Amino acid sequence: MAFNYYKLLQVNNTAKDDEIKKAYHKLAMKWHPDKNPNNKKEAEAKFKQISEAYAVLSNSEKRVIYDRHGEGRNNRTPPPKASDNSSENSKSAEDIFTDFFGSSFSENNFGNANWFSARVKEEAPIEKTLHYSLEDLYNGSTKKMRISREVLDSNGTLIQVEELLAIKLKPFWKNGTKVFFPGKGNERRNMFPSDMVVLLEEKPHPIFKREGNDLVVTINISLKEALTGYTTILTTLDGRLLRIPINKVIHPNYEEVVPREGMRFAKDPSQKGNLRIQFNIKFPSLNSEQKVSLRKILP
Incomplete structure (x- = not known):
């Protein structure tokens, strides 16, 4: 099956070398099989495709041939290999990754099936806290959080960038829910980008308290209201007015x-x-005459 290498790397066909390097860096870190233990088969296929695309587009001769004959032109025919006899044509996805990121391991370590996991570590996740209201959760809303993190540019230099994370609150989420943004933490050489973890904390509500899936409200009433009847009027979290008579x-x-x-x-x-x-019933203070009257009235 032929692939559009530009689409795989998420760049256009006029992309410069540094754009291609940056795109490969981001996608290789995202799709490396060791980074995706729960969907390793899909990650392996994607990682291989990304590496194949980078191997062609980062080589000026291969790229010219690809643009002339390959997917970049007619969406049907895979590009022919370059005419050189170098070992690049037989490099595996891991070889390409190693060439790109470098290796701090000795040659003996490459015989270990877990050499990549041992060599490329992941920094501890960055944790942020987002406060939300019960209205936010009840109605469902999208909250935006500005984050600052360190990333590697195409030359391998650490730079500070700011981003807006969009967090779509789901009505059934609970206080303490953690939302993970893989790879949105800091980047370091020869390491996976760390994750960003957003902890959701519920702000105290002036009227309602949440207990599981129930909403609880406490109302102050007089003893007279408690004995003779009371109508509760409440505004719901979605703005409706509830009238609840209690007889x-x-x-x-x-x-x-x-x-x-x-x-x-x-x-x-x-x-x-x-x-x-x-x-919460407020009991009145009674004088002796009132007590006598109540004794006569009450059973």
């Missing part, structure tokens, strides 16, 4: 449950938890 006697342990007005379920976002209304 039962509200005792200190009473809890009014409103079904399906809580947070969404992780396994089935169409389902919601409950809204639980709890009450």
